[in-house]
Amino acid sequence: MPADFRLETFLPYLLNRAAEKASLDFARAYRDRYGMLRTEWRVLVHLGRFGDMTASQIGARAGIHKTKISRAVAALEQRRFLRRLNVEDDRRRAMLSLTPAGRDAHDDLTRAAAAHDAAMTEGFTAAELDTLRDCLRRIAGL
């Protein structure tokens, strides 16, 4: 009889609670300043950090479904944060590239992200953070 199941230590539960809490504050940054959704912020930061790439490359790297990418790209394009460039020899694909405005938004948001991260991690030791990040990466399969 599993009366002894401890929700308090159940990893998916703890992960969800922590992830939700961690995202919440920062979500205000991209939401309030730029009216962005989380997927849009993710697309933006992927392009900003890893350079131009196609929608499916972002999806593969970020683990996001292509329909979400499609919608996020359309929204970012409409706000002139990115543009689509034709790929020479494959007209199905489009290379996505940040505009200067998109780069500005990216830089602003990554600054906010860094500050948020610093604030969030300040109570932890370096060793704890190393272990935490390592565990999370392994769980996520990264």
Place this chain on the structure above:
Amino acid sequence: MPADFRLETFLPYLLNRAAEKASLDFARAYRDRYGMLRTEWRVLVHLGRFGDMTASQIGARAGIHKTKISRAVAALEQRRFLRRLNVEDDRRRAMLSLTPAGRDAHDDLTRAAAAHDAAMTEGFTAAELDTLRDCLRRIAGL
């Protein structure tokens, strides 16, 4: 210029990726076996583990918005997994209590959860898991 922002170590990002991955496999258990949504599973497990309580008590404990609780409770009630009992001196509230069928589902799912947790954590040392859980709890504010 934040060209040096590392998404790869950004905690909200890692947390989300790990949480999503961790939930996904287990979600199949309550979805396929009982047609439950995540919030329904959470309500069920809260009642199963912490005993009868009202909707808002579950919400406070689990950090779930009351509209989600309301819908989850309605769904669980319809499937006869729980019933509402009147609270003596406050007709706004209803004490929620698992039925035997609800208890069975709970026991079945917590068994699956325990197995899932065991499988997920098997690559980690006890020390790593202690640190991981402790960090997650602190981030989540639990």
Place this chain on the structure above:
DNA sequence: TCGTAATGGTTCTATTTGTAACTAACAAGC
């Protein structure tokens, strides 16, 4: 005790998401 505020819970609406189906372009076999 009457009026106002606060609480428990549900419902309504607008977004957001997930899944499947679809179009267009490319690739491979014959």
Place this chain on the structure above:
DNA sequence: GCTTGTTAGTTACAAATAGAACCATTACGA
């Protein structure tokens, strides 16, 4: 060249979510 199969990306529709507005009830204060 055709047929068949893949891949990139979009669109359509159903399901889920968040937030506001909403009842009903209880609590509080003049």
